[in-house]
Structure formats: C-alpha cells, structure tokens
Amino acid sequence: MLSKITEAYKQRDLEALDSLAKPTLRKINKKQNYRSVLMLSANKIKHLQKIPELSADAIMLNLEDGVAPQEKPFALVLSAIFLSRLRECKKKLIVRVNALDEGGYDEIAYLNQFMPDAIRVPKIKTAKEVKDILHLLNDNIELHLSIETAEAWHNLSTLAVNHRVKAFYLGALDLFADMGLSQGLIDVKNPTMHYLLAHFLLTSRSMGVKPVSFVFQEYKDEAKFKEWLELERSMGFDAKGCLSPNQVELVNKYFTNKEEEIKRAKVIVKLFEMHRDEGITGFSDEEYGFIDEPIYKGALKLLEEEQD
Numbered sequence: 001m002l003s004k005i006t007e008a009y010k011q012r013d014l015e016a017l018d019s020l021a022k023p024t025l026r027k028i029n030k031k032q033n034y035r036s037v038l039m040l041s042a043n044k045i046k047h048l049q050k051i052p053e054l055s056a057d058a059i060m061l062n063l064e065d066g067v068a069p070q071e072k073p074f075a076l077v078l079s080a081i082f083l084s085r086l087r088e089c090k091k092k093l094i095v096r097v098n099a100l101d102e103g104g105y106d107e108i109a110y111l112n113q114f115m116p117d118a119i120r121v122p123k124i125k126t127a128k129e130v131k132d133i134l135h136l137l138n139d140n141i142e143l144h145l146s147i148e149t150a151e152a153w154h155n156l157s158t159l160a161v162n163h164r165v166k167a168f169y170l171g172a173l174d175l176f177a178d179m180g181l182s183q184g185l186i187d188v189k190n191p192t193m194h195y196l197l198a199h200f201l202l203t204s205r206s207m208g209v210k211p212v213s214f215v216f217q218e219y220k221d222e223a224k225f226k227e228w229l230e231l232e233r234s235m236g237f238d239a240k241g242c243l244s245p246n247q248v249e250l251v252n253k254y255f256t257n258k259e260e261e262i263k264r265a266k267v268i269v270k271l272f273e274m275h276r277d278e279g280i281t282g283f284s285d286e287e288y289g290f291i292d293e294p295i296y297k298g299a300l301k302l303l304e305e306e307q308d
Contacts, residue, residue: 014073021080023113027088028140030117032166032210033260034058034092036251038242039215041066042075042095048082051091056248058092060241063107064099064122072098076107083114090289094144096120100129108136118142120169125151127158134162142166147200148174156200160207168204169241172196172214188227201236215241222246229254264288265299272296 034057040047042061051059061079063072079095086093095116097107100123108119121133124145137143143164147153148171159165172193176183185192197213204211213232216225229250232240238255242248272291275283282292 014077017074017077017081021077021114022084024084024087024115026083026086026115026117028115028117028142029089029092030142031092033238035239035255036242036248037094037169037212037239038245038248039066039096042079043067043071045078048078051082051086051089051093054091054245054248055252056091056242056245057252058094060120061093061095061116064096072103076110079116080111080114083111083116089117092117094118094120096122096146099123100133105133105136108133112136112138112141116141118144118166120144120146120167122146122171123149123152123174124159125149126155127161130159130161130165134164137164139164144169146171146174148172148178150175150178153179156203157207160209163208165209167210167212168200169212170197170200170214173217188224188231194231197232197235197237205236210239211237213237213240215243216247217243219243219247222250225250226254261302265302268295268299269303272299 036056037058037060038054038056039060039062040051042048042063048061061082063075063079067075083093083095093116095111095118097104097111097119100121104121108121111119115138119133119137119141121143124130124147130143130145133143141164143162144167145152145159145165146169147156152159153175156168159168172186173183176185181192187193201211213228216228218224225247229240233254240251240255242251268288268291271285271288272281272293272295275281275291282290284290
C-alpha cells in the first residue's frame with residue numbers, strides 16, 4: 001500500500017514539474033569550436049543551476065548512464081525546464097537521451113519542443129537508425145552520436161548521412177566491452193588505443209564530423225588525465241568529454257588554439273576601449289559575452305606576453 005502511495009506522489013510531482021516546462025523557441029548555439037564537454041546528471045537540480053557559471057564550453061544533460069530508471073522521467077522534464085529558461089546560452093547545451101529501444105525516440109519527440117542545441121544518441125548501430133532519428137528530430141537541432149558499439153565502429157564511415165550529424169563521441173569502455181576486449185587495454189601507451197583514436201579522428205574528420213574523445217573515468221587522477229590530453233592533442237583532437245570541473249579546466253588549457261585566443265584578445269581590447277571612451281566599462285557582447293575591466297586586463301596581458 002505504501003509503495004502505491006509513494007508512486008502516486010511521484011506521478012503528481014512529475015506532472016507538476018511538466019507544467020513548468022514551457023515549449024520554447026531557443027536561439028540555437030551553432031558553434032563547433034567547443035573543447036570541453038561536461039557531463040551533468042539531469043536529475044540533479046543543484047548541478048543544473050550551476051550551468052551559467054561553469055567554465056565548460058558545452059554541457060551534456062545526461063538522461064542515460066548514472067541516472068536511475070525511476071529518476072529518468074524527472075531528468076527529462078528537468079532538462080526541458082532548464083532549456084526553456086536558458087533561451088540563449090554561450091555554452092552548447094546537449095541532451096544525451098537513452099538508447100532508441102529504451103525510450104530514446106519518445107525523449108527526442110518530447111525535447112523537440114524545447115530546442116536543445118543538440119541531441120546525443122547512445123548505442124547507435126546503423127545508418128538507418130540515424131536516418132530514422134533525423135526524420136523525427138527538429139530540423140534546427142544538431143544530431144550527435146555515441147560510437148560505443150561494435151556495429152557502430154564497423155559502420156563508422158556511413159553514419160554521417162546528413163549535414164545535421166555534427167559530432168561523434170568515442171565511448172571507449174562500452175566499445176571495448178561490446179567487442180569482447182579487456183578494458184585494461186585502455187592505456188595511454190597501448191598501440192591498440194593509438195590505432196583506435198587515430199582511426200576515429202581521421203574517419204570523423206574526413207566526413208566533416210567533430211570527433212570528441214572519450215571520458216576518462218578516474219577523474220581524480222590528474223596526472224594520467226594530462227597524459228591522455230598530451231597524446232590526444234598531439235594526434236589532432238580538440239575536444240574531450242569531462243566528468244568534473246577540474247577536467248574541464250585541463251581540457252580548456254590543453255586544447256586552446258593560441259591563434260584564436262590572440263584574435264579574441266585583440267577584439268576584446270578594441271571593444272572595451274571603444275566602450276570606455278563612452279563611459280561604459282561593463283557590457284555584453286553577442287559573440288564574446290560579458291566584458292569588463294578584469295576581462296580587458298586579461299586580454300591585454302595575453303597580448304603583452306605574445307610580444308615578449
């Protein structure tokens with residue numbers, strides 16, 4: 001009896017939450033130069049509230065791994081609520097739905113109303129599945145795919161069936177498990193991993209798809225994480241999944257494009273000095289976000305360091 005009462009209350013809570021999620025025409029963030037992709041469990045309100053202040057370039061609102069089955073409906077609705085409130089966001093907002101045969105299709109149909117910048121679909125296998133998703137997905141929303149099954153790896157070069165397929169995410173742990181390979185092979189010095197990363201990178205790039213390297217689970221092992229970043233940067237990667245703010249900081253540092261940073265600094269200096277002449281020392285720019293004196297001084301310092 002108690003369990004039935006509890007379920008009834010949960011259903012009422014879910015319905016109440018759903019009433020707060022208002023279909024929204026968001027301004028889609030189409031930038032492809034993101035480096036750090038931070039995973040956030042979408043059922044954790046305290047995590048979602050921090051989105052505006054996080055330093056990650058992209059936020060992955062996760063409905064899949066790490067979210068208990070009974071929490072998934074709440075995670076879906078909470079994602080919708082936060083999307084409806086962040087109608088414009090400098091960070092790319094991506095929702096990782098569940099596998100297609102585990103509710104993914106329904107979740108995509110629901111999320112269409114709230115216009116995430118992208119939908120990431122896990123455990124993809126074939127080009128036909130990708131085509132089916134694109135028929136369902138709002139034309140303005142990007143499609144990102146997890147490459148974590150043996151079939152997806154075999155079909156990798158066929159999965160970019162449309163220009164809306166913008167990113168592939170390497171799921172090394174699941175991929176090795178599906179292939180019957182020991183996860184102990186996922187080592188920074190292992191030649192199998194070197195081949196895997198190189199093949200994934202080159203195949204993705206050849207199709208105009210952004211390759212995002214795998215999430216390193218041991219998020220407290222900073223030394224090993226740096227080793228992976230050194231390797232990935234040397235190979236040509238410019239984006240990686242992250243589990244913690246510390247990993248985000250490291251990814252942003254290792255994958256910084258110096259030329260782009262210098263160009264950005266020059267524009268910030270020019271904009272600030274132009275506004276300062278008009279008596280304005282704090283303002284928002286559509287491309288570079290909020291600019292004030294500390295931001296200006298940081299840009300000046302970067303330019304001075306380049307001249308030394």
